[in-house]
Amino acid sequence: MGPSPHIRTSETVDKVMRDVIIALVPALLMAIYVFKLKAVIVTAVSVIFCMLTELVFNKIRNKDCTLHDGSAIITGLLFAFVIPVDMPIQFVIIGAIVSIALGKMLFGGLGQNIFNPALVGRAFIQASWPVAITTFSLDGMAGPTMLDAMKRSLPLGDVLIGKGNIYIQSLIGNMGGCLGETSALALLIGGLYLIYKKQIDWKMPTIIIATVFVCTYLLGAENPLAQILSGGLLLGAFFMATDMVTSPVTPKGKIIFALGIGFLISVIRMKGGYPEGTAFSILIMNGVTPLINRYTTPKKFGEVKASGK
């Protein structure tokens, strides 16, 4: 019984989330290739504590277990991806717990949260332990990242980047930075998979990346291409800005949202105090999403002059 329609697509929320997890695998593999066992440990700890936190919340509130939908795994992966691989493990645990607790469950769980949970966790750690989240290393050497170097006009050759062509190294991910953010190629592959699976629209990441390219150039970046290939831009553009829950629903709203993120990233990177700006830009635009949704409601069919022609 029940109202029409009596058939439905085979798509489920679980399947949507599964696709996102699959899309994150290349970045994880590249992280393991560059950062070895440390990457595995950080990721595993983050995912496990995200899942545990959700489990505890569901138990306390007497709700059905929601772990099967996979969204906690995604938050765990994403949180691990936006922190340095050398972060002390207790901060990883705190961040993972905060991501799910403060970022998601306190709002009412999946679908109710306003901000991207993994970024809430990151923002919390950044505010509480700013040094821990900005200490990057590669092959045991600590130093500034490429973005940092560009910001401070340091010679790029002296920064945390594997020997060779800087573009090739940033494509592979052989450079210092947050765990899952370094390999542009892996993120691109994952992003294209999501586009192919129709889980995200190609427009949003494209607009964000293009906006950053253009705006950083206009704001005086010497190498806008390096701006795109380094830092959290690609991870943010493909996997966090496109988070369905926290991004606008309307076609027009999605474009405004993407433009806003790209613009904010460029301003923070070029004019602000941080070398990186992706996380805060996305969080800020997350906060505006309900407003964007409201003011970009599409014009309904039939909203035409009486002649209709």
Added chain:
Amino acid sequence: MKFFGFKGGVHPPDNKAQTAKLVTEDMVSPKMVYVPMQQHIGAPLDPIVKIGERVLKGQKIADSKAFMSTTIHAPVSGVVKKIEKRVFPLMGQANTVVIENDGKDEWCELEKIENWKEASTEELLKLIREKGIVGIGGASFPTHIKLNPPKDCKIDTLLLNGAECEPYLNSDNRLMLEDPKAIVEGIKIIKKILGIDSAIIGIEENKPEAIASMKKVCEGTGIEVLPLHTKYPQGGEKQLIKAALNREVPSGKLPAAVGVVVQNTGTAAAIYRGIVLGQPLIEKIVTVSGKAIKEPKNLRVVIGTPFSELLEKCGVDREKVDKLVMGGPMMGMAQFTEDVPVIKGTGGLLALTDEETNYCKPQACISCGKCVDVCPMNLVPFMYGRLAIKEEWDNMGQYNLMDCIECGSCAYICPANRPLTEAIKIGKAKLRSMKK
């Protein structure tokens, strides 16, 4: 002819192959026929026969003085056994005339206008009403009212809906293959009634044989055949007008506001049979399909035949039936019993298995926006789901709820299986009651 298309829509698996090539079989009329007095949009009818009275096939057995009404006729010859409230396929109960079939198929004398070209519009419209003709597509709007648009609207085009965009169904498709001439003759009559020249038949591309068949009979008549993309709800009246003519029916207005009258191809054939042959609307082509049906068929059955007889005829595995649906799977009505009859709005009877219905437990809305992307009316269905839970009916209205055509595309596509059409239907009912 140019095809314009419309925004949104979904592509459910069409499941038409099971019955697309099957010639319509005549089904023997059952021993008992159950004729509900409520088979069209508008006022229910009053029976004009008495218990114990013998009726002839095609004899008028119900009428009403209400404006929004038509007539109902005896589908077989026999004796009126009972007049009582019975369950019928459109929710709840309806007054029903039960006729015991005497098997003689004796027709009553049939009023007709063979040389309809000489007749006046009034005469034709009156006869269409007398023949009980309603829109065949499923909504069952009285045809004589639809063919009499407001005088201040200048009609220039007749658009025939042969899209049959609902999955599984092939009743219109078979009619276009088996009796295309009746459709064309019907179109000529409608053109005369409306006093216009231009007529277009829209047919989805997944019915190439129907397109060829209609093209052949339309040659030299000036009636155009327009292939439409296969996409649901291509047959929605407003979508069809947009796709074929690139005209947008203003919100809250009828197609007449943009100079168009839309009729189903089956309705055109019914008009021809009613006017020229004098036959009232007493039979339907019904596609019986679904994975729980052993031998899917297209059947020509008289109105009042219980669904159980159709299911027996085609063989049904009752264990496997998850849902029994009258009509298509997108907009049809779920039935809780087989003990209800075929009515004028019945175009299909589907016995769907759970593999086909693909039900999943509703999950949290993740704001994926797929419902917004597919909405052919450019609405924001996820908001209706959220507002209905909070009982903010007024707010639902602010989001143009009343413009929803209830095509179900949003609920179909929702990965979280949110009950969006349910929210919409309840919201509309609440808003209507608030206005009163």
